[in-house]
Amino acid sequence: MTDYRTPISKVRGLGAAKSGVGHFIGQRLSAIALFLLLPVFLVAVALNSGSLDAIYALFSSPLGAILTLATLTAAIYHMRLGLQVVIEDYIHKPASKLTLLALNTLLCAALWIAALYSILRIAA
Amino acid sequence: MSTRASDTSLEGQRPLSPHLQIWRWHATMATSIFHRASGVGNYIGAIALTLFLIVLSGGPESYASIAFLFEGALGWVTRIVMFLLTLSYSYHWLNGLRHLVWDAGAGFDPKVANRVSWLVMIATPIPAIVIWVLALGVAQ
Known part of the structure; x- marks a missing residue:
């Protein structure tokens, strides 16, 4: 059988999918992180939601600040990958797709x- | 008969793959669609949380400018919206666990998949209610 693939395509090794398993792995790793972080974060916020002072005390405590940053970091990473797939699935016009991505x-x-800036500013 | 891709004479006569209106809704299809919808909801929730943190970082005077969102009748509208967001997180969290189990290669038997889908949908309010019982318990 004739091989139609160009040498550069073989070197890249990705084929028609255009990207490797990085997206899949990143989505799952952040999912596992969020599965553990999100309930702890939401319970911490709920228990400290009684007053403004309590909210500030939570976000300015070392554990509270780190928990919030870890949760938001995993969440923002995860949701960028998630919405990317939604855009790729539903937006077909190349210009619109690239713009939205x-x-x-x-x-x-x-x-x-x-x-990051806000949490560090509150915690500092 | 020509079957070349460039031949458009059959265009419009070919059977289409069934669209959403054609399918009878079933549990695994519903959980899949709700996973996307709740994912988009969670995205909006994360934007709201970040905006809230930006305001908080300006100090109590800065918070005072948005305090009206949490007071009086509007405060209850905000709480209802926040509860709906919590439901969205709750659902995505439970159904996300289902997806991770699938990724591990388990739970693909149609009967099991259906049952777990129903379980996820029925159990969704539980984590959300737990969070809000804790929050309302410390409310002043």
Whole structure:
């Protein structure tokens, strides 16, 4: 059988899927992290939601700040990958698809930077 | 008969794959669709949480500018929206566990898959209610 693949395509080794298993693994790893982090985070927030002072005490405590950052980091990573798949599945026009994929990535980056800065500012 | 891809004369006469309106809803299909929908809901929730943290980082005076969201009648609208978001997280969390079990290669038997799908949908309110019982328990 004739081999139609170009040498560069073979070197990249990804074929028509255009990317490897990185997306799959990243999605699962962040899912496992979130499965553990999210309930702890939500219980901590619920138990400290009685007053503004309690909320500030939670976010400014070392454990509370780290828990919040870890949860939001895993969540933002996970949701960028998740919405990427939704966009790829439903938006077929290349220009719209690329624009939305870029916006998804940039919005998640902005959210993460904002969350990081805010938590450190509260905790400092 | 020509079957070349460039031949468009048969276009519109070919059978389409069944769309959502054609399928009879079943449990695993519902859980799959709800997983996407709740994922998008959770995305919006994470944006809201980050915005809340940005406001909090400005100090109590900064929080005062959004305090009206948590007071009076509007406070209850906010709580209802937040409870719906908690339901979305609760569902995605439970169904996500189901997906991780699937990724491990288990639970594909149609009967088991159906039963677990129903279990996830029925159990969804439980974690959300636990969180809100804790929150309302410390409310002043």
